[in-house]
Amino acid sequence: MKRPAAALVLAAFAVCLASAAWIPQAPPARPRPTPTPDGRPTRLERASESSCNECHAEIVTEWASTLHAMAWEDELYQADLVGRKKAESCHGCHAPLPLHASGFEGKPQARPDARHFGVSCESCHLAPDGALLGPTGVATDKHATRRAESLTGTGSNALCSACHRTTVGPVIGIAKDFEQSELPAQGKSCVECHMSVVRTVERVGVKRDVRSHELQTPRDPAFLASAFSWKLLEADGRTKAVLTNLAGHRVPGLIGREIEFRARALDASGKEIAKATLVLDTSSYLPLGESLEMELGARCAKVEIAGWVRDPRVEDARRFVELTLTP
Ligand code: HEC
Ligand code: HEC
Ligand code: HEC
Ligand code: HEC
Ligand code: HEC
Structure with missing residues (x-):
């Protein structure tokens, strides 16, 4: 009887050490998403009817304002189905059966009922045996839980790719x-860019970061701006502004989006000496990690750049970034 007791003391000591060694996290790499209010979509009205709402209301609220929740109700989606002979073949990603049942390789299967929940909680979390899969699989008497690789860091790339890898309808398979x-080899994941760390929880003495289900989308000007880096190059008395894609895929990543950059080169007195525009759209997209140059003529004192985005849900182009570059 002595041994287990000693082991228990040791275990308790280890836990104390672990919590003492816990260092407060640096501020989240990305802030909470703040989409422009008129950028639409807003939220799924019937979200609170989800069976998860009773206990995971905060997550349901986050999810409700994304196109995952609205993937079925989305007016562009519904409009696109009109007159299609095989509309049924579209529903597998917009109102899917639980993906952990059908696997991530084949085409996701459509759900016969409750389609208004779009890409629902169960789509990503429900295992074939009824357990709810998560990043830690913490035990609870509310339902069975299990830790799953597919909901953990880079392991979740396969889950996201199951629907985002295929080019179909207006969709570009950007995954x-x-x-x-x-x-992926560098350990990057879709979730580290698209699901910000927004809170920490403490479970059985272990603190961990929790990511928001409110996805980062191009409706948030700051997030869209984070897709790009700029630098000014001068050679032979001429100036070039160089734009590089920092997103995890091509930009823009969906048909019907247009991003326009307008640059003005100014001399020391503030007089405009050159200007240029650059348009990114479906046919002239900027591939992952690649750069484009804007020629700005003669040597200048500074360059002002404004970025505008157009998407089919909003009438007018919106300005999402303004910056000034100096040589
Ligand atoms: C393999 C999964 C998959 C299938 C099948 C699928 N979609 Fe989608 N759909 C997506 C994804 C992923 C997006 C979001 C893409 C993005 O935001 O980059 C999307 C978005 C859309 C949008 C919104 C586009 C916009 O401009 O915002 C429409 C419309 C749409 N799909 C129509 C269809 C139609 C019509 C079909 C059947 C021909 C279809 N989808 C089948 C995955 C799928
Ligand atoms: C598109 C897939 C997807 C959908 C839809 C989705 N989740 Fe998640 N969920 C994830 C991923 C991925 C994680 C793990 C994030 C991480 O890396 O920490 C997660 C984490 C969680 C966690 C664990 C949180 C934590 O870190 O302790 C819970 C609970 C959860 N989701 C519940 C829900 C509920 C409830 C819904 C519906 C409102 C939902 N999820 C919808 C993908 C999804
Ligand atoms: C009656 C309350 C209740 C309901 C309803 C409920 N859950 Fe939970 N769930 C919990 C509790 C309590 C935990 C333990 C962790 C916590 O406190 O978040 C948990 C844990 C989880 C986890 C594990 C997170 C991890 O540690 O990896 C996931 C995933 C999850 N729930 C998803 C769901 C989904 C999806 C639904 C709806 C289909 C749902 N839950 C419905 C109470 C509930
Ligand atoms: C079951 C299929 C499916 C899975 C799995 C899935 N998505 Fe999506 N996703 C969609 C569809 C469908 C849309 C667009 C719906 C529309 O426009 O009508 C979408 C839209 C998005 C958007 C744009 C959201 C917005 O509100 O503008 C982002 C970002 C995104 N998904 C990221 C992810 C990430 C990250 C994962 C993995 C954690 C993931 N998706 C997993 C189907 C899926
Ligand atoms: C390094 C960060 C980063 C990674 C990794 C990343 N993304 Fe993105 N994603 C972005 C940025 C920034 C944007 C906004 C620019 C744009 O709209 O193209 C974006 C846009 C999107 C959109 C919206 C397209 C639209 O026009 O509505 C979808 C959907 C998406 N990403 C899905 C994914 C998926 C799925 C993965 C993983 C396979 C992924 N992203 C990996 C940064 C990232």
Whole structure:
């Protein structure tokens, strides 16, 4: 009887050490998403009817304002189905059966009922045996839980890719860009860019970061701006502004999006000496990790750049970034 007791003391000591060694996290790499209010979509009205709402209301609220929740109700989606002979073949990603049942390789299967929940909680979390899969699988008497690789860091790339890898309808399979790049090997994931760390929880004495289900989307100007880096190059008395894609895939990543940059080169007195525009759209997209140059003529004192985005849900182009570069 002595041994187990000693082991218990040791275990308790180890836990104390672990919590003492816990260092407060640096501020989240990305802030909470703040989409422009008129950028639409807003939220799924019937979200609170989800069976998870009773206990995971905060997550349901986050999810409700994304196109995952609205993937079925989305007016562009519904409009696109009108007159299609095989509309049924579209529903597998917009109102899917639980993906852990059908696997991530084949085409996701459509759900016969409750389609208004779109890409629902169960789509990503429900295992074939009824357990709810998560990043830690913490035990609870509310339902069975299990830890799953597919909901943990880079392991979740396979889950996201199951729907985002295929080019179909207006959709570009941008997850392929990501899969074919160096990023997965560097330990990068879709969730680290698209699901911000927004709170920490303490479970059985272990603190961990929790990511928001409110996805980062191009409706948030700051997030869209984070897709790009700029630098000014001068050679032979001429100036070039160089734009590089920092996102995890091509930009823009969806048909019907247009991003326009307008640059003005100014001399020391503030007089405009050159200007240029650059448009990114479906046919002239900027591939992952690649750069484009804007020629700005003669040597200048500074360059002012404004970025505008157009998407089919919003009438007017929106300005999402303004910056000034100096040589
Ligand atoms: C393999 C999964 C998959 C299938 C099958 C699928 N979609 Fe989608 N759909 C997506 C994804 C992923 C997005 C979001 C893409 C993005 O935001 O980059 C999307 C978005 C859309 C949008 C919104 C586009 C926009 O401009 O915002 C429409 C419309 C749409 N799909 C129509 C269809 C139609 C019509 C079909 C059947 C022909 C279909 N989808 C089948 C995955 C799928
Ligand atoms: C598109 C897939 C997807 C959908 C839809 C989705 N989740 Fe998640 N969920 C994830 C991923 C991925 C994680 C793990 C994030 C991480 O790396 O920490 C997660 C984490 C969680 C966690 C664990 C949180 C933590 O870190 O302790 C819970 C609980 C959860 N989700 C519940 C829900 C509920 C409830 C819904 C519906 C409102 C939902 N999820 C919808 C993908 C999804
Ligand atoms: C009656 C309350 C209740 C309901 C309803 C409920 N859950 Fe939970 N769930 C919990 C509790 C309690 C935990 C333990 C962790 C916590 O406190 O978040 C948990 C844990 C989880 C986890 C594990 C997170 C991890 O540690 O990896 C996931 C995933 C999850 N729930 C998803 C769901 C989904 C999806 C639904 C709806 C289909 C749902 N839950 C419905 C109470 C509930
Ligand atoms: C079951 C299929 C499916 C899975 C799995 C899935 N998505 Fe999506 N996702 C969609 C569809 C469908 C849309 C767009 C719906 C529309 O426009 O009508 C979408 C939209 C998005 C958007 C744009 C959201 C917005 O509100 O503008 C982002 C970002 C995104 N997904 C990221 C992810 C990430 C990250 C994962 C993995 C954690 C993931 N998706 C897993 C189907 C899926
Ligand atoms: C390094 C960060 C990063 C990674 C990794 C990343 N993304 Fe993105 N993603 C972005 C940025 C920034 C944007 C906004 C620019 C744009 O709209 O193209 C974006 C846009 C999107 C959109 C919206 C496209 C639209 O026009 O509505 C979807 C969907 C998406 N990403 C899915 C994914 C998926 C799925 C993965 C993993 C396979 C992934 N992303 C990996 C940064 C990232």
